[in-house]
Amino acid sequence: MRIKELLNLRFSAAMQAAGIPSECSPTLALSGKPQFGDYQANGAMGAAKRLKTNPRELAAKILENLDLDGIADKLEIAGPGFINIYLSNDFLANSVAQSAVKLKKNANPQTVVVDYSSPNLAKEMHVGHLRSTIIGDSIARVLEYQGHKVVRQNHMGDWGTQFGMLIAELEQHLGEGEQAALALNDLEVFYQQSKKHFDEDPGFADTARAYVVKLQSGDQHCRTLWQKFIDVSVAHNLEIYKELNVGLSREHIMPESAYNNDLQNVLDDLTAQGLAVESDGAKVVFLEELADKNGDPSPMIIQKSGGGFLYATSDLAAMRHRVNNLHADRILYYIDARQSLHMKQVFTAARKAGYAAQTVSLEHHPFGTMMGKDGKPFKTRSGGTVKLADLLVEAVERAERLIREKNTDLDDQEINLIARKVGIGAVKYADLSKTRTNDYIFDWDAMMSFEGNTAPYLQYAYTRIRSIFRKAGIDPQSFSAEINIVEPQEKTLTMKLLQFEEIIDQVASEGYPHILCNYVYELASAFMSFYEQCPVLKDDVAKETQNSRLQLSKQTSETIAQGLDLLGIEVMEKM
Ligand code: ARG
Numbered sequence: 001m002r003i004k005e006l007l008n009l010r011f012s013a014a015m016q017a018a019g020i021p022s023e024c025s026p027t028l029a030l031s032g033k034p035q036f037g038d039y040q041a042n043g044a045m046g047a048a049k050r051l052k053t054n055p056r057e058l059a060a061k062i063l064e065n066l067d068l069d070g071i072a073d074k075l076e077i078a079g080p081g082f083i084n085i086y087l088s089n090d091f092l093a094n095s096v097a098q099s100a101v102k103l104k105k106n107a108n109p110q111t112v113v114v115d116y117s118s119p120n121l122a123k124e125m126h127v128g129h130l131r132s133t134i135i136g137d138s139i140a141r142v143l144e145y146q147g148h149k150v151v152r153q154n155h156m157g158d159w160g161t162q163f164g165m166l167i168a169e170l171e172q173h174l175g176e177g178e179q180a181a182l183a184l185n186d187l188e189v190f191y192q193q194s195k196k197h198f199d200e201d202p203g204f205a206d207t208a209r210a211y212v213v214k215l216q217s218g219d220q221h222c223r224t225l226w227q228k229f230i231d232v233s234v235a236h237n238l239e240i241y242k243e244l245n246v247g248l249s250r251e252h253i254m255p256e257s258a259y260n261n262d263l264q265n266v267l268d269d270l271t272a273q274g275l276a277v278e279s280d281g282a283k284v285v286f287l288e289e290l291a292d293k294n295g296d297p298s299p300m301i302i303q304k305s306g307g308g309f310l311y312a313t314s315d316l317a318a319m320r321h322r323v324n325n326l327h328a329d330r331i332l333y334y335i336d337a338r339q340s341l342h343m344k345q346v347f348t349a350a351r352k353a354g355y356a357a358q359t360v361s362l363e364h365h366p367f368g369t370m371m372g373k374d375g376k377p378f379k380t381r382s383g384g385t386v387k388l389a390d391l392l393v394e395a396v397e398r399a400e401r402l403i404r405e406k407n408t409d410l411d412d413q414e415i416n417l418i419a420r421k422v423g424i425g426a427v428k429y430a431d432l433s434k435t436r437t438n439d440y441i442f443d444w445d446a447m448m449s450f451e452g453n454t455a456p457y458l459q460y461a462y463t464r465i466r467s468i469f470r471k472a473g474i475d476p477q478s479f480s481a482e483i484n485i486v487e488p489q490e491k492t493l494t495m496k497l498l499q500f501e502e503i504i505d506q507v508a509s510e511g512y513p514h515i516l517c518n519y520v521y522e523l524a525s526a527f528m529s530f531y532e533q534c535p536v537l538k539d540d541v542a543k544e545t546q547n548s549r550l551q552l553s554k555q556t557s558e559t560i561a562q563g564l565d566l567l568g569i570e571v572m573e574k575m
Pocket of ligand 1 (some may be wrong): 119155157318333
């Protein structure tokens with residue numbers, strides 16, 4: 001059980017015994033400073049206000065009824081009525097020993113649909129897709145770790161108007177005898193070419209427009225061309241996911257086109273319910289719930305006047321699928337903050353239409369933009385969009401240079417492997433460790449540093465612990481010893497280890513991976529202070545003390561590795 005949960009139960013019982021109404025919470029928190037104990041219960045003040053009595057006296061009454069035998073050594077009332085709790089070292093040592101058993105059984109597993117990555121297939125994946133891909137993946141891992149059923153949905157954009165232009169272009173290339181794979185070798189170049197064609201050649205533009213309509217109405221020729229294009233683009237994305245160590249594969253792809261046959265049904269249903277109405281030839285749902293300052297309802301177009309369906313229509317169809325067929329209890333959308341209005345419209349319309357009952361939690365988890373060091377959206381030197389594939393190659397190259405500077409006794413193969421983990425890890429961690437709702441500055445030097453809150457620092461901390469075991473000639477896997485807390489650094493480290501599950505709970509419910517990053521960083525830092533103060537392998541360290549410290553070291557390395565794994569970052573034994 002989480003320590004906070006345990007304290008909460010004991011305090012609630014004591015408060016009740018002291019005659020305090022059960023709505024009053026003990027409000028437990030970690031103490032900010034050691035002179036205030038390890039945890040604080042601050043609920044006496046609120047309760048006293050309610051009962052119109054003296055908070056310090058009420059705190060004393062709570063203490064009279066409180067049973068923390070074997071859990072706390074000391075309890076004290078401070079200031080206006082805070083209760084400071086000093087946990088017992090034995091209790092902490094026992095708790096941490098039990099926490100090492102990693103048994104994940106969830107009494108209330110939920111089905112959580114996570115919509116992430118979801119790039120548009122018309123172009124090559126670029127840095128704009130990085131954030132959704134890695135933040136979404138981390139949250140999916142965290143939820144899975146907690147024993148929930150996670151259904152990843154990659155809502156790829158494969159159905160927009162651009163595809164008419166792209167397949168018209170592809171048709172020309174194939175007509176000239178070129179192979180599809182070759183023509184589409186560089187999707188970015190291909191896109192620019194066809195765009196140029198479209199803008200400069202009216203005949204081509206007409207064909208392109210006709211092809212969109214034909215494609216969407218199921219024309220075989222257009223469909224075949226489209227499929228060729230999609231296959232190449234999807235293959236490219238899957239390669240990136242693999243390189244990024246992201247858990248998305250073919251089976252998670254549920255693109256916009258998959259809902260094509262359901263779009264008319266959505267429209268018919270919304271019309272029958274009186275929610276979609278005609279407006280200038282289009283079909284629109286007007287949402288009073290999202291009215292602007294003037295009281296005008298927010299319009300959500302379901303079908304254009306020409307008959308075409310829109311992004312919002314697919315999202316409503318996707319919502320029905322996720323609720324009815326996937327049985328989602330929670331649906332999380334990792335999408336750019338600029339789509340906030342779109343998401344609000346989709347959620348509001350879905351509730352009104354009965355596509356998602358109130359019991360289904362609909363959550364848009366937005367994120368800001370990736371910026372360059374100049375404070376403008378991240379671009380290449382010549383001002384183009386940065387291809388994700390290029391960015392990842394550069395990350396690995398930079399990591400390799402760094403490792404070669406530091407270490408000479410690794411062979412080339414080891415260096416390559418480590419460079420991949422460090423380079424990719426650095427890029428991912430730099431993103432994950434920032435509060436996702438803010439914009440963030442992409443800075444190679446900062447993310448590749450071995451100091452501070454970075455992936456290389458944490459990976460290095462892990463290898464350092466593993467090297468202690470190598471030096472001692474002990475296999476950490478089979479090592480186990482009793483923990484005995486004596487030094488304050490040992491206590492701090494133990495407390496940190498014990499917070500892991502609480503942190504995971506928070507990340508799972510709020511969807512902010514930076515909370516986990518900060519935790520792993522603090523844990524590694526607590527270990528470094530411990531290691532400075534508490535020698536492990538020195539000759540004059542008693543055997544029992546040594547074993548206890550080795551056990552703490554072992555659990556720290558496992559928790560760092562587990563934390564990083566939930567962030568999608570790999571560790572290695574040496575670097
Ligand atoms: N393809 C869209 C884009 O690149 C993102 C889709 C996000 N998911 C969704 N269900 N709308 O902007």
